[in-house]
Amino acid sequence: MKRIVVIEDNPDNRLLVEAILEEHYTLVEFDNGPEALVQMRNDPPDLVLLDISLPGMDGTEVLRAMRSDPILSAIPTIALTAHAMAGDRDRFLAAGFDDYVTKPLVDEEALLGAIVNQLDREQRRSA
């Protein structure tokens, strides 16, 4: 089973992610970026779901740290965000995210679809 790291500080969002994904993937969850970065360096996952509005080190900073780390730089990373305003998609992609999914996470298919796309792309790239 592919391994996904979820970095999200809101417990209800983590609960929903678990409900949607636990049947399909092995999940490892963190509520903050610094701890996730340390653990991911030891055991890199196949994909990361990264909340933008984390307290302290926010999602953008976590992504920046990942992209500058040779061990973590190529891991597909999907932004989880409650921001659904004009131009958000372009901003997230320009920042280096591979995709983004808006919260609330009611659209189960959107989350699963984004993950499958990224894992497929990664598989094709490494084949």
Place this chain on the structure above:
Amino acid sequence: MIMSVPLRTPIRYQMSVMNTEPPKIFMSRHPVSPEAMPEARPRRAGTSELRPVPDPVSLPVPDEYPCLREEVVAKLWRLGGEKLVGQLIELFEAGAPGRIAAILSAVAAGDGPTVEREAHALKSSAGNLGAMRMWALCQQLESRASVGELSRTAALAHQLESEFGRVSPRLRGCLKGE
């Protein structure tokens, strides 16, 4: 690391079972076309580069949203049963009063960043459960606070408090099958 407690075997929800179309924000990962929206204003210094500055004209109008979109709860029920719905309601009810109190205090103190942060977090929890009017109120509060426009936020914060009082028993009613 957070220990993940398995909930249950998820049941994938069936969109076809839905009687009412959910709002566009739930239907797409990219719900708003950039071309359809007014140009974003310059960002406030110190905010994340990924935090857009919204135009209040495009913000959701709370009164146009239902107190509770019951089909969202029904979807959650199909996804994770009573256990998931119960846990989400429990987390919502445990967290919301503190966040609303923090918003009220921050509004009184003119503390925009706290209003923005607390409203953002509460928006997510409310939206997860289909508490749409609360979601829209939080969106208004967050967006106004993000541009330092706190003039109408006191009324919105009090409306948010009242709305929580309305939606909370209805959510508990969903658990009892009412």
